Amino acid sequence: MHEKLVEVEHLKQYFPAGGFGKNRRYIKAVDDVSFYIHKGETLGLVGESGCGKTTTGRSLLRLYEPTAGKITYDGKVIFQKEEGGARIAESMTPYRKKMHIVFQDPYASLDPRMTVGDIVGEPIDIHNLAKDKKERYDRIIELLRQVGLNSEHANRYPHEFSGGQRQRVGIARALAVSPEFIVCDEPVSALDVSIQAQVINMFEDLQQKLGLTYLFIAHDLSVVKHISNRIGVMYLGNMVELADSFELTAHCMHPYTQSLISAIPIADPKVARSSKRIVLEGDVPSPLNPPSGCRFRTRCPYADEQCACERPAWKEVKAGHYAACHHLDKCN
Numbered sequence: 343m344h345e346k347l348v349e350v351e352h353l354k355q356y357f358p359a360g361g362f363g364k365n366r367r368y369i370k371a372v373d374d375v376s377f378y379i380h381k382g383e384t385l386g387l388v389g390e391s392g393c394g395k396t397t398t399g400r401s402l403l404r405l406y407e408p409t410a411g412k413i414t415y416d417g418k419v420i421f422q423k424e425e426g427g428a429r430i431a432e433s434m435t436p437y438r439k440k441m442h443i444v445f446q447d448p449y450a451s452l453d454p455r456m457t458v459g460d461i462v463g464e465p466i467d468i469h470n471l472a473k474d475k476k477e478r479y480d481r482i483i484e485l486l487r488q489v490g491l492n493s494e495h496a497n498r499y500p501h502e503f504s505g506g507q508r509q510r511v512g513i514a515r516a517l518a519v520s521p522e523f524i525v526c527d528e529p530v531s532a533l534d535v536s537i538q539a540q541v542i543n544m545f546e547d548l549q550q551k552l553g554l555t556y557l558f559i560a561h562d563l564s565v566v567k568h569i570s571n572r573i574g575v576m577y578l579g580n581m582v583e584l585a586d587s588f589e590l591t592a593h594c595m596h597p598y599t600q601s602l603i604s605a606i607p608i609a610d611p612k613v614a615r616s617s618k619r620i621v622l623e624g625d626v627p628s629p630l631n632p633p634s635g636c637r638f639r640t641r642c643p644y645a646d647e648q649c650a651c652e653r654p655a656w657k658e659v660k661a662g663h664y665a666a667c668h669h670l671d672k673c674n
């Protein structure tokens with residue numbers, strides 16, 4: 343039995359969006375999402391832009407204060423709150439070293455006025471991880487080497503690097519505190535396709551070497567397919583399906599997952615011609631005013647009355663394969 347490192351239960355993150363009193367409005371960016379991540383595994387998280395992936399990652403690290411939900415890390419409840427109820431929250435100080443994040447845009451997340459050495463060294467200083475200058479310097483160089491850079495890079499500034507190298511700096515910075523768990527928030531989305539694979543391979547190598555656990559976010563299923571042990575699919579603030587990567591791509595149950603899978607280009611023209619592409623109509627509705635019942639129903643080819651009235655329950659349909667849909671039978 344695998345041990346769970348991170349567990350998120352009924353996580354909600356609502357952002358205030360104006361109005362007063364009864365008329366107060368909220369963007370329901372994440373609305374009742376539950377999942378867990380085993381020690382040493384990679385859980386991929388996919389879904390269209392704006393569906394709440396970043397918010398999920400940041401809320402579970404408590405970079406945002408969740409509206410409600412329960413977060414357990416390594417067997418310890420670090421946050422628990424019912425909506426409008428009392429709150430239990432552990433101090434995050436010891437967890438800031440264990441849980442880290444790599445951001446999507448390495449250009450925006452690295453201070454342009456700091457050298458790469460100081461960027462990587464900053465967390466070492468904040469957490470007092472080096473006893474003197476020499477130890478600090480050695481650690482910085484070791485970290486740069488781990489991500490495929492070298493000592494010469496330490497004195498340069500972010501703008502002197504390519505996108506792929508900048509993302510390597512961002513990863514070295516995250517590794518500086520020797521974390522156990524990293525939220526990788528679209529770490530390759532801003533990179534050229536030709537270097538995406540290199541950076542993904544590096545994430546895999548580092549995971550093996552350092553025993554890391556990842557929540558790996560991407561808007562593109564083809565990016566997370568290879569690196570993830572299991573994949574969760576989000577739509578408009580909800581998790582709609584979650585399963586082992588192979589199981590999810592071979593036997594998906596949710597119509598939204600089906601549309602994502604059919605959008606992955608197929609290299610073989612014969613297979614490509616015979617496979618049906620499912621193109622969803624319309625845009626993702628606003629999380630300010632999401633559809634009643636199932637949030638996907640306004641774009642779902644199988645939607646009926648029940649979908650408009652009842653929110654489908656999140657349930658384990660097969661061992662380890664979770665989904666929320668009233669018409670799971672139609673997709674298989």
Ligand SMILES: Nc1ncnc2c1ncn2[C@@H]1O[C@H](COP(=O)(O)OP(=O)(O)O)[C@@H](O)[C@H]1O
Binds near residue numbers: 390392396397398
């Ligand atoms: N700090 C914030 N304040 C208000 N709204 C936010 C904030 N962050 C995200 N949102 C909104 O929450 C929704 C989910 O955003 P996000 O988690 O960034 O999605 P994703 O990472 O999947 O693209 C979007 O509608 C976005 O506009």
Ligand SMILES: [Mg+2]
Binds near residue numbers: 392395396397
């Ligand atoms: Mg995002």
